[in-house]
Amino acid sequence: MDKVLSFVVAAVLAGTPLLFGTLGEILTEKSGNLNLGVEGMMFMGGVAGLAGSYYYEQAVSNPNPVVSVLIAMVCAILCAAFGALIYSVLTITLRANQNVTGLALTIFGTGFANFLGEAIGNTAPSRYMAVGNVTKDAFNSGIPVLQDLPVVGKLLFSYNFMVYLGILLAIVLAWFLGRSRAGLNLRSVGESPATADAAGINVTLYKYLATCVGGGICGLGGLYIVMNSANGVGGVWVHNCVNGKGWIAVALVIFATWSPARALLGSLVFGALSVMRLYVALGIPAQIYDIFPYIATVIVLVAVSMRRKRENQPPQSLGLAYFREER
Template sequence: MLEILGSLFPAAVLAGTPLLLGALGEILTERAGNLNLGVEGMMFMGAISGLAGSYFYEQAVLSSGGTPSGVISAVIALITSMLAGMLGALIYSFLTISLRANQNVTGLTLTIFGTGFGNFFGEYIGQKAGGYVAVSSVTKAAFSGLRIPVLSDLPVLGSLLFSYNWLVYLAVLLAVLMSWFFARSRVGLNLRAVGEDPATADAVGINVTLYKYAATVIGGGICGIGGMYMSMVTTSGVWVHGCVSGYGWLAVALVIFATWRPFRGMIVALIFGGLTIMRMYVSIPGLPAQIYDMLPYAATILVLVVTSMRSSREHAQPKSCGLNYFREER
């Protein structure tokens, strides 16, 4: 049993990281009062943009007779994926904040757009590349385990905590910083006020529009990084059609399960990450593989039911989430 847990835990961390990134982006967005259901679409946009950024960088360097740098390639993937996610969120923000379009419909439309964007350009670039698009082993190595001298060589603890790729540490760092941001910083408290009651926040001089735009666009960028994780780590730097495969929707459910708290999101992402890869480590004779595939989604339904039954003010969704703010009605 301990041997299974020892193998399942590191795999659950790796599988839960894109869920955590998607959930963190959506938490930041919803804290500002915007319900963006386009997480799946922004993750798709980040997935293809990050992969394409690294691929075209490598091709440019090789064509000039140079040798690509894994570090530079990884940084380019990070920046391009974040910019792609921010672009998707900016479209959503303009429609819902400036034009006051329905947030639910706009988010669903963004998911459809982003999914088509990712799959179309993934197939298009793949055909131009001769069948499929993939980064070189140099870039793949940059997204493999990040070894820390001395710490990575520690028995048991070293393999559990200090052998993950750098995106895992980035996700954890973001969760910690966001927890502090919401609880301790003035800007974070202002953002929470905008999400709870934008009219009151506006009355005391807080720029509601600026806060909503900033939180939603930055949140979309974080979702884009989560998508890049899927294409660069989960599929090992090779574009796979539909690679995000519902992780964006799971991330939205994680936000509710984590009660809009980033630190709690780490624990929830670990649990859901374990459910997504459980079939590789826990085998029950006679149980179809499809049942294992259903586990994360069945858990999502269960979480939503339990959360709705045990609703409390402390763990409730921000009051204005999903509602457009009309300053004229203040």
């Protein structure tokens, strides 16, 4: 029983960065932009958030955890959104190929983060960019009092605030896309930009906003990876720390068939797969466990493409640039 409980908790913790990446990319893709730069934006968000907290802690003698967390989040969102902005300018305004631009963003973001992480680390006495316990605890502690309840406490209240933020974000995004006027407009932009344009919707503005906000959300996923200490040390820059999680998030968007609610389920499943080897003994080598999430993604990809249900299909104009002059 105890082991099952720890497994679920570990799965939730491992799934949360994927959830942020997936939600950000869902919002982006709903506008018709296929941004393959999630990995890069996660890197950018992670390093910027860590740097924000790091410099804040250096600047004051008595760092306040709330301020530190807020600075980290704002930096993460802004930096990742900046990556998304580069992507937007290139693909929306300058009409560059979305696939290649996204890949370029991943290369740039990965390099940018490793570069910055190392360069700032070089200036520190310890040679590492690391934040103190104040910030680390703020990112890793559960809900006080409630988390001490038996069973339920660990299962429901032991997570850090970003887990709850992710769940809340999924609900808000589901409401936004399904129930709000702006969400409907956004979906129409992704399905048929020409129709949306004719209906008086500002296609360019919607695409820019959705892509940049989506990028900012991905950045929070990167921040989570950097700050979370469930998989070892947290709050310190580790070379190549995102390590493919952004790409899994891109795949999870398909797994979730562009639905924020199913993204919750998907990231939990993938989180579970990624920590499974520590909890479920199948008598196979550890390296084979590691490829389970990827095999699962492949199976989902194939299954989704074979079933072809209408509501499960990608936005119609996904990956295509919109040329107003060439309607």
